[in-house]
Amino acid sequence: MRISTRGSYALEAVLAIAMMPDAGSVSIREISERTMISDNYLEQIFSLLRKGGIIKSLRGAQGGYRLARSSSAISVGDVLRAAEKSISPVICIEDTSVCGKSTQCAARNTWCRLNRVISDTVDKMNIADLVKEFAAKEDASGQDYAI
Amino acid sequence: MKLSTKCRYGLRALVDLAVYSESGHVALHEIAARQDISLKYLEQDFSVLRRAGIIRSVKGAQGGYMLTKAPSEILLSEIVSVLEGDLLLIETGEQDPTDIRSFLARNVWGKLNANVKDVLESIRLSDLAEEYLELQSGKEMYYI
Numbered sequence: 001m002r003i004s005t006r007g008s009y010a011l012e013a014v015l016a017i018a019m020m021p022d023a024g025s026v027s028i029r030e031i032s033e034r035t036m037i038s039d040n041y042l043e044q045i046f047s048l049l050r051k052g053g054i055i056k057s058l059r060g061a062q063g064g065y066r067l068a069r070s071s072s073a074i075s076v077g078d079v080l081r082a083a084e085k086s087i088s089p090v091i092c093i094e095d096t097s098v099c100g101k102s103t104q105c106a107a108r109n110t111w112c113r114l115n116r117v118i119s120d121t122v123d124k125m126n127i128a129d130l131v132k133e134f135a136a137k138e139d140a141s142g143q144d145y146a147i
Numbered sequence: 148m149k150l151s152t153k154c155r156y157g158l159r160a161l162v163d164l165a166v167y168s169e170s171g172h173v174a175l176h177e178i179a180a181r182q183d184i185s186l187k188y189l190e191q192d193f194s195v196l197r198r199a200g201i202i203r204s205v206k207g208a209q210g211g212y213m214l215t216k217a218p219s220e221i222l223l224s225e226i227v228s229v230l231e232g233d234l235l236l237i238e239t240g241e242q243d244p245t246d247i248r249s250f251l252a253r254n255v256w257g258k259l260n261a262n263v264k265d266v267l268e269s270i271r272l273s274d275l276a277e278e279y280l281e282l283q284s285g286k287e288m289y290y291i
Binding site: 003004008011012015016034035036076089090091104105106107109110113114117118120121122125130133134137 | 149150155158159162223245247248250251254255256258259262263265266267270275276278279282283
């Protein structure tokens with residue numbers, strides 16, 4: 001199973017936004033520098049994130065983007081669904097019209113279980129928690145150098 | 148998090164093999180016809196599965212394939228990892244991953260990978276074969 005680049009980049013971008021000092025809004029340029037993702041790609045991702053209600057754009061002289069709601073109210077699942085529409089391992093569980101055999105499919109229950117474990121895992125993680133874990137990891141590695 | 152077509156078809160073919168190989172080996176074209184999967188796909192999948200030791204081939208004009216172990220001893224995790232490669236792969240590209248990317252690889256994708264693997268390790272090929280048989284017999288009941 002592959003994680004889509006778009007989904008993983010979207011999560012990196014949202015995490016980067018959440019970690020920016022709280023000085024208002026951030027630009028695509030700043031996030032590009034922080035994440036090493038190209039401006040162009042980020043523009044596409046930001047547009048999806050905006051439509052998905054994860055981030056909002058600010059007008060005016062400041063301009064830029066910020067999270068649309070508190071980082072504790074944004075789950076990893078929210079971000080991935082905004083970037084990719086569907087995070088299920090096979091399309092057919094969400095759209096039975098793609099395959100005429102869904103009522104006879106022996107694998108259907110397995111796909112449903114996989115779908116559930118994926119959703120459960122990503123819906124339980126939120127951006128605020130990730131920011132905290134990231135910071136804790138940074139601190140921990142700093143302590144290694146203390147004599 | 149999409150499973151590749153190769154993996155989905157390969158799994159269906161293995162379920163078919165588990166069900167129909169009890170009386171001997173099964174020819175690939177039979178599986179292709181029953182499961183409505185292209186022979187080309189099956190040939191690719193089955194060569195991978197054979198190299199991984201999950202199935203073996205019986206040569207000859209009436210040849211075919213058999214499982215190397217009982218379906219109850221084959222975990223879905225084994226099948227998926229053979230057909231998909233490592234369960235979840237992050238493409239790190241040519242550059243070194245950033246600190247954020249490495250962090251997410253461990254704390255998010257790594258966790259997801261582990262949870263998916265747990266589910267796949269709890270399902271055996273025999274479970275799917277049983278479900279397939281139930282569905283088949285269920286169908287016939289409507290024709291009384």
